[in-house]
Amino acid sequence: MYHVISCDQFSRDDLESIFRLTDAVRSQPEAFRTALAGKIVATVFYEPSTRTRLSFEAAVLRLGGNVISTENAKEMSSAIKGESLPDTIRVIAGYCDAIVLRHPDIRSAEVAAQVSRVPIINAGSGSGEHPTQAVLDVYTIYQYKKKIDGLTIAVLGDLLFGRTVHSLVKLLALYRDITIYGLSRDVLSLPEDYIAYLATKGVRYIPCRSLREIPPEVDVLYHTRTQTERFANTDLQIEEFIIDKESLDYFSPHTILMHPLPRRNEIAPDVDGDKRAVFFAQSHYGMYVRMSLLHSILAGR
Numbered sequence: 062m063y064h065v066i067s068c069d070q071f072s073r074d075d076l077e078s079i080f081r082l083t084d085a086v087r088s089q090p091e092a093f094r095t096a097l098a099g100k101i102v103a104t105v106f107y108e109p110s111t112r113t114r115l116s117f118e119a120a121v122l123r124l125g126g127n128v129i130s131t132e133n134a135k136e137m138s139s140a141i142k143g144e145s146l147p148d149t150i151r152v153i154a155g156y157c158d159a160i161v162l163r164h165p166d167i168r169s170a171e172v173a174a175q176v177s178r179v180p181i182i183n184a185g186s187g188s189g190e191h192p193t194q195a196v197l198d199v200y201t202i203y204q205y206k207k208k209i210d211g212l213t214i215a216v217l218g219d220l221l222f223g224r225t226v227h228s229l230v231k232l233l234a235l236y237r238d239i240t241i242y243g244l245s246r247d248v249l250s251l252p253e254d255y256i257a258y259l260a261t262k263g264v265r266y267i268p269c270r271s272l273r274e275i276p277p278e279v280d281v282l283y284h285t286r287t288q289t290e291r292f293a294n295t296d297l298q299i300e301e302f303i304i305d306k307e308s309l310d311y312f313s314p315h316t317i318l319m320h321p322l323p324r325r326n327e328i329a330p331d332v333d334g335d336k337r338a339v340f341f342a343q344s345h346y347g348m349y350v351r352m353s354l355l356h357s358i359l360a361g362r
């Protein structure tokens with residue numbers, strides 16, 4: 062693996078190998094303490110982030126590497142003076158061994174990879190993709206379900222602009238006998254090209270408009286925030302599908318509730334203590350998955 066641009070580039074074998082390495086990183090952290098000694102990773106974020114930026118930075122530090130960072134590249138880098146993304150990437154690539162990039166343009170990671178002499182890791186490209194989030198999401202599902210083949214997964218919320226959902230459904234399509242329920246308001250439906258892609262991969266995709274259309278025995282509920290920052294019409298009001306204690310109790314004791322976070326009101330705090338609510342464990346696994354990805358890309362290079 063060199064660049065991480067899109068979930069299109071992963072095979073099932075790639076994921077299994079990343080998951081094995083993640084398990085090793087979790088169980089024997091001392092064995093990886095110097096894996097990135099002498100390496101510098103730049104985190105370049107043109108959009109806000111808590112988890113992705115800090116978990117990548119923690120991952121680099123835990124592997125013995127160093128970090129240079131612009132946490133608000135939109136205003137605090139020379140982008141504000143009119144510098145183009147390719148020029149910025151060409152320059153930063155001369156200072157470091159890999160660039161973790163979050164940017165509002167869907168093609169940003171691809172554009173950056175075309176001019177970069179070091180690996181580019183897509184940490185969220187507008188409403189397009191968020192591949193490292195999807196890898197950690199599938200890793201989390203595997204931790205709880207011990208398999209991916211044969212699972213039924215419901216994705217909820219903003220399926221139009223939600224880049225984590227776009228990346229997740231692509232990875233799920235690598236597995237056999239997958240059923241995906243897509244619960245959203247009409248205006249936030251999963252784009253047709255993703256639905257067509259899932260059909261070509263033999264994934265059953267079932268759009269729905271109410272929580273009760275999802276079977277109670279669904280294996281995974283994957284909720285997402287409405288990405289209001291992406292709306293051209295800022296007055297558009299979207300009624301959320303709220304998961305609270307009462308609505309969660311409609312589902313099986315074995316259903317897990319995930320969310321890439323941050324959440325707003327779409328998951329009520331009264332479910333946080335429920336053993337099915339795994340979203341904080343999910344974000345914690347993210348750091349280990351990113352350690353594994355960084356190790357695969359950089360160690361020994």
Ligand code: CP
Binds near residue numbers: 109112185
């Ligand atoms: N899940 C996720 O991408 O969170 P941040 O926006 O906080 O990085």
